[in-house]
Amino acid sequence: xxxxxxxxxxLVATPVMRDPNFDHxxxxxxxxxxxxxxxxxxxxxxxxTVAGPLPAWMDRAAPxxxxxxxxxxxxxxxxxxxxxxxxxxxxxxxxxxxxxxVDLARGPDELGAAIEAVRVFAGYAGWGAxxxxxxxxxxxxxxxxxxxxxxxxxxxxRLWRAVLRRQGGVLAAMATFPTELxxx
Numbered sequence: 001x002x003x004x005x006x007x008x009x010x011l012v013a014t015p016v017m018r019d020p021n022f023d024h025x026x027x028x029x030x031x032x033x034x035x036x037x038x039x040x041x042x043x044x045x046x047x048x049t050v051a052g053p054l055p056a057w058m059d060r061a062a063p064x065x066x067x068x069x070x071x072x073x074x075x076x077x078x079x080x081x082x083x084x085x086x087x088x089x090x091x092x093x094x095x096x097x098x099x100x101x102v103d104l105a106r107g108p109d110e111l112g113a114a115i116e117a118v119r120v121f122a123g124y125a126g127w128g129a130x131x132x133x134x135x136x137x138x139x140x141x142x143x144x145x146x147x148x149x150x151x152x153x154x155x156x157x158r159l160w161r162a163v164l165r166r167q168g169g170v171l172a173a174m175a176t177f178p179t180e181l182x183x184x
Contacts, residue, residue, distance in 0.1 A: 006132075008146060011136075077122070
């Protein structure tokens with residue numbers, strides 16, 4: 001039986017997530033197949049501005065215009081998530097819901113697509129075959145639908161709580177859990 005493909009979904013860390021790389025994170029899955037999954041953490045902005053390493057992209061950087069910590073895998077690499085209405089182009093790879101990736105070796109005017117906004121991620125989150133499914137079964141992640149403002153929103157530090165609140169019921173109540181359970 002084929003597994004459900006989760007690309008385009010959000011992984012929201014449950015309060016029991018013990019891995020410090022993912023505590024209170026929201027991960028957008030960019031790819032998911034039989035070999036594993038790949039995503040970027042949407043709510044870990046760094047202090048480094050996009051202007052430093054990528055000055056040509058600064059005017060298209062979604063606020064806050066900083067590089068985000070995309071995950072613990074390959075922190076020296078970069079993934080650029082972008083919003084565009086284009087269906088394809090040289091240097092623009094559409095993924096889902098108007099989002100795609102951009103080849104950062106090209107300037108914004110060298111792409112075959114008009115890019116509305118970008119967010120640059122240092123590193124990514126990755127899982128081997130079956131690993132993500134095991135973590136979901138163990139209760140480490142909620143798998144939830146994304147909304148248009150999630151990936152490039154201007155208040156990433158509140159995203160974990162906002163995504164849980166909009167679910168209603170028990171998940172909305174979990175948004176009120178303190179970051180440190182010992183201070184409850």
